[in-house]
Amino acid sequence: MAVTFRKSFRILPGVRLNINRRSWSVTLGQGKGPRHTLNSAGHRTTSMNLPGPFGYRKRTTSKRRGGR
Template sequence: MAIRFRKSFKVAPGVRVNVSKSGMSTSIGRKGLTTNLSKKGTRVTAGIPGTGLSASKLYPNASNKQAEGTGLGFGGWPIVILIAVTAVAWLVLRS
């Protein structure tokens, strides 16, 4: 059994600092569209809030080319774009 540790602190509207066993990262965004900056690289996640449906892509740092995303590759980008557009539209219509 693996033990995990993660704590998140809100520092400003739409900005969070995340602390875990493996280090720190910063998340910028809100439900539906988030960018996370960490030592592994930049991860962009788009989702439709309340559905559990999301897609994520990791852009590794130059010093960390071994990091991998979710396996979407280039062919998965239409899904990420579709989910991002749907999430933004849902957030705009909800406001």
């Protein structure tokens, strides 16, 4: 069994800071309506629960400046 680490902190109503072993992310949004997540790797995700067993998720990767 693998050992994992994940911790989520509520900063403000509708704003969460999520930390795990390799990265961090900030999530904006509450239960109903869309949620926007930005993580330390530069990925942005927009997600929303839809009625029934459906959901919507769109993930984009922002281009990093400079570097390799």
